[in-house]
Amino acid sequence: MSDPSAVTVERLKKRFGQRTAVDGLSFSVAPGEIYGLLGPNGAGKTTTLRILAGLLRPTEGVARIDGVDVGLDPRQAQRHLGFLTGTTGLYGRLTAREVLAYFGTLQDMPRPRIAARIDQLTAALDLRAILDRRCEALSSGQKQRISVARAVIHDPPVLILDEPTVGLDVLASRFLREYIGAERARGKAVIFSTHYLAEAELLCDRVGLLYQGALLAEGRPRDLRAQAGDATSLEEAFLRLVTDLVAA
């Protein structure tokens, strides 16, 4: 029987020289699910997401995107995912439309499909006023909307979002969260990384708490709060679980 998960990570390890950034991590994400990868700075979130995005090779273990082994065929896996980070840059001297067309071409999309997809995204992300402006002239929120459009230009089944709301104001963050929710409704599997635990609590179906490269706990936000002795928030639950681990 084939794996129904859109993303599967099994005993994933990544070492940089003597330092182990990810240490035997396993989790999976189903279609139509938002999985939150949470943890403090240096916990291994970005490294895990970069492995999933085909930017880094795993030292050990397996990561699959839509059934494609990222370590074996990263380019094929990249066709099935959209990758976005809080620091993702855009080509400032190109217009938003040119940027989208460029990345659509790199995804081997035919021109008519690119044009149609740009129209769809213009409506979904409210890009009409900024589509033909140079990216360097856009505000942070506008740039991030273009970045989202860039990441999903090929309409991938998996979205990997690494702290996508960093630096955005309340309205822009909310807009982005609503868009991610809509994508979930369309059956997309979303991996969402953040260290704003309150944001994760609002958005994620399940979360994995990452600490020193390993999974500390995993489950629905309310289950994790219960597991940590009825903590009032996910943040509180995380602190208690880390304290218990250190004490042990």
Place this chain on the structure above:
Amino acid sequence: MNLPHVSAVFRKELRETLRDRRTLTVMFLFPLVVYPLVSLLMAEVMAGKQATDEARTSHVALVDPDPVSRATLTALLNKKGTGIEVTRDVSLAHATGLDVSNNLIDAVVEVAPEKTTDKAKADAARGNAPLPVRIVYDETRPVSDQAHDRVTKALAGVLPNGCFQSYAVTGASLATKTKVGGYVLSKILPLIVVIMTMLGAFYPAIDITAGERERGTLETLLSSPVQRFDLMTGKVIAVAALSLLTGVLNIVSMSLTVAEGARLAAGTPILAIPWPRAAATLLIVVPAAFLFGSVMVAIGAMARSFKEAQTLLMPVYLLCFTPSLVAGMADFRLTGLTMLVPGTNLTLLARDLMLGEAHLLPTVIVLASTIGFGAVALAFAARLYDSERLLASTDADLVSLSAWLRHLVSRPAAPGSPEVAGAQPVPPSAGQAVSLFGVAFVLWFFAFTWLQRWSLIPGLMISQWGGFLGLVWVYARLCRRPLGDVLVFRRPPPTALAGAALVGLSGWIILGVLADKVIPPPREVVENIRNLIHPPGESRSLALSVFALAVTPAVCEEALFRGAILQGLRRQFTVPVSCLLTGILFGIMHGDVWRFVPTTILGVLLSWVALTSGSIIPSMLVHVLNNGVLIVLGYYGLDQAGDHLSGGATIFILGAAVVFMLGGLATIRRAGRQTAR
């Protein structure tokens, strides 16, 4: 002014800069190494070229109906030191400009040429006026131009009784305006085109590599399903296209500027642009743009920021610029190895195209090798873009000046590791090897050569024992490793020493023949080396010569090259690559372009011996025997004996040397394997 604030900012900026090893290397080590290397190379090449030019004899035909005057002039021109030989070829007794054009003769000296009036001839015959002499030559041919200059100089100084010149010399160049135009352009256009094509690639290469990284778009791009080779090819073609445009614009603009400039200066058109030939030089712009685009994109891809890319690319630009400059300044022929030297080959081909003297085979070789080098650079860049290092920042944190100094010669260590704690020895690395070479080269160029010029033997002793060996000792102290360990000074098996003896006794013959056949050095260079080994008029004992010129370099240079440098390179590279790199560095350190190839081969050989035997002692033995035999032969005046051998005898001796060498290498290899077991 708040001085504490100024001081705090100053210290912070300095500390931050000094902790960036790459910036430091480029800022300090590169200028100290690259500029001396460039100047050394240019001086050697130009001196060699000048010596060859001066040694060349100008063959001229003398056309003079008067036998007495002819005899006088022949004696004057053939006088020692003029560099002229009046041809005795009777078929050239009535030579014309056509013979000069057909390269049968360098120039024709016509006495009392056709247009001379009878009165002038009569006055000259009575000694009342100088005898008219016309030199027919081709100013666009350097050999012919040199003959014209030499004849003019030889005749201008003849001032007998009447205190006026005996000869009224005039020159008549055969070159047409178009040919002169082509010649003038051939002197400046190739160099300008190559350099500007290079410059055209400079900033676009930085912008699309380091600029992309700095703007944060690299991660976005790399998460797309595009093959890295395709990615880099697209980038290189973009840079090459801009570079190409720069090259083409320069050809057109330079040609028009030269033509118009000459017209304005002379008030009348004195030259014409050979437009088909100028257009033919476009042939080099495409491969040049591809090569420079690839190289600069590859280098730019290594940089973490726009600023760092500029710092990295500037020395590369200078290194690419130098061969072109050397080719542009001297009148080299496009033959042999020069067809494969990037920059030089393009400049020379552009010149030949402009002069209409390009041949098919050299043209194909130059174009193919340039595209080949560009493809290698492109493959390297693509490999780099497939590397995780592109997304990483690796410089370790440093806390103090002493830690920074250690950082310069050591590999980055993780915070909290034993290396940082200062307890454990630091293992060698390729970075240390290159840094050590850089420091040694700077010392050699700025201090040791001066010392040796001051007084050879004491200078050599100080620079070798105090300089090279001393440097290795300081390095060992900084790395907290025993000197014997750094030198790999271990007792080798006796068979390895026997093999080394065979290699040492045969190597000098093979290298000598190779040096003579591959890049035969000018006679002056060979004489200088002979004088160094056995100075004329100086009574240096054989023992002192052997100790200073054989034992000393065998110990000290081996300690530096086969000890610290080779061991460091071996940590990162395979045996062949480590040997090759060490050999090249060894060749460079000898600072002689004519001996570079044989010295590099010797360096490779010595490196292989040291690595295979697992000890530096056999390579020291090879080195001492190689130098020692040459010194002993020179001392007894036998070093030129080989020049008088017949072809058969030379081949026999060379064959015997090759057999000895192979036997020696096989013995060392067997000894090394036994030791390893």
